[in-house]
Amino acid sequence: RILPKVSAENLTQFETLALASPMNLADGHARQHLTAAQGKIVSELPDLWAEAVLRPVDEIEREAAESFFGMLGQHGHPFAAGRTLSCYSSSVAMEILARSLVTTTDAVALIHPTFDNIPDILRGVGLRLVPVEEDRAHDEDLPAELLEEVGCVFITTPNNPTGRVMSEDRLRRLAGQCAEHGVVLALDTSFRGFDPAAQFDHYAVLDASGCRWVVIEDTGKLWPTLELKIGWLVRSAEVDLPIEKIHSDILLGTSPLVLLLVKRFADDGADGGLAELQRTIADHRALVRAALDGVPDVSFVDEHARVSVERLHVGSRLGMDVWSAVRSRSLYVLPCQKFHWARPQEGERMLRLALSRDPSTLLASARVLRSALLDT
Numbered sequence: 001r002i003l004p005k006v007s008a009e010n011l012t013q014f015e016t017l018a019l020a021s022p023m024n025l026a027d028g029h030a031r032q033h034l035t036a037a038q039g040k041i042v043s044e045l046p047d048l049w050a051e052a053v054l055r056p057v058d059e060i061e062r063e064a065a066e067s068f069f070g071m072l073g074q075h076g077h078p079f080a081a082g083r084t085l086s087c088y089s090s091s092v093a094m095e096i097l098a099r100s101l102v103t104t105t106d107a108v109a110l111i112h113p114t115f116d117n118i119p120d121i122l123r124g125v126g127l128r129l130v131p132v133e134e135d136r137a138h139d140e141d142l143p144a145e146l147l148e149e150v151g152c153v154f155i156t157t158p159n160n161p162t163g164r165v166m167s168e169d170r171l172r173r174l175a176g177q178c179a180e181h182g183v184v185l186a187l188d189t190s191f192r193g194f195d196p197a198a199q200f201d202h203y204a205v206l207d208a209s210g211c212r213w214v215v216i217e218d219t220g221k222l223w224p225t226l227e228l229k230i231g232w233l234v235r236s237a238e239v240d241l242p243i244e245k246i247h248s249d250i251l252l253g254t255s256p257l258v259l260l261l262v263k264r265f266a267d268d269g270a271d272g273g274l275a276e277l278q279r280t281i282a283d284h285r286a287l288v289r290a291a292l293d294g295v296p297d298v299s300f301v302d303e304h305a306r307v308s309v310e311r312l313h314v315g316s317r318l319g320m321d322v323w324s325a326v327r328s329r330s331l332y333v334l335p336c337q338k339f340h341w342a343r344p345q346e347g348e349r350m351l352r353l354a355l356s357r358d359p360s361t362l363l364a365s366a367r368v369l370r371s372a373l374l375d376t
């Protein structure tokens with residue numbers, strides 16, 4: 001098939017190209033089939049609607065937060081203190097954080113690589129970015145001169161696309177450094193539900209350090225709820241950022257129906273659904289790896305990843321050549337250059353595959369990918 005030349009400026013525009021395809025392994029959104037328990041919740045939507053009409057929205061919002069954070073092992077959270085705000089998506093939360101940060105600093109130290117809408121949103125409000133290599137962020141203290149130069153350290157954990165999780169001890173040490181320098185520590189934990197290693201009480205560690213902190217949580221990556229989701233914007237008591245004011249500039253509140261849906265899916269998650277999802281993603285990861293077994297000059301970069309995406313190194317091939325070859329057969333994957341937002345060439349021989357898809361799509365997609373890799 002002869003297709004028009006692609007001019008995607010960011011990863012999300014690559015993902016948009018894939019939306020109409022039956023073999024869309026591009027975006028990290030949940031597109032697998034509903035489980036039986038989730039299907040039952042969906043069949044009760046008219047009752048959820050009636051409940052959402054009847055009950056006070058702040059009550060529903062609190063219950064949704066309790067259920068979602070409880071499912072993640074985040075039993076302490078500052079909803080009652082008014083420091084847990086719900087947003088239409090985690091990217092809306094990100095925009096609010098960015099607008100808040102630029103009132104107090106002109107530079108942010110940001111993990112590299114990571115999903116490009118994070119640097120794009122931060123740069124979009126005029127912030128200067130200093131890349132912090134993922135290995136550096138995980139393995140050693142940040143240099144004091146860096147912490148003197150920026151007003152915020154921003155870490156995605158588990159990281160996207162690598163799946164690397166910041167451990168409790170490492171988070172404690174980093175938060176201690178941020179406290180020492182009066183620097184905001186911001187976390188994007190959107191992929192947290194997939195990895196038990198990311199389900200310790202982050203807020204307790206952050207509070208104990210005394211640092212100023214903000215965390216962005218996302219319900220949208222876990223469940224196939226047709227983009228009905230909540231981004232949570234959580235902050236420390238003395239964060240000294242106009243988050244509440246800017247949140248109110250952007251929205252009055254999120255839908256009580258969506259909050260009820262999140263509460264019900266999270267209750268099912270806590271009742272075995274999250275463990276089931278983790279097993280499903282592990283099965284999907286094994287399925288894709290097995291389907292590409294024996295293909296020369298490829299490797300799976302992140303051996304221990306538990307998140308719902310998988311990075312494939314395509315050896316001496318260029319990722320975009322493979323991307324075009326499979327696209328001509330209606331399969332979409334995600335080229336990795338733009339995750340490397342400071343040095344794109346580092347990602348030019350890697351592709352990211354989405355795993356939150358039903359097994360038949362994954363199998364058909366892996367076969368097309370295998371055949372294209374054998375031809376290139």
Ligand SMILES: N=C(N)NC[C@@H](O)CC(=O)C(=O)O
Nearest residue numbers: 012027028029091115117160
């Ligand atoms: N606001 C944006 N650009 N949303 C896309 C983002 O959710 C996709 C993503 O995070 C992933 O594919 O890993």
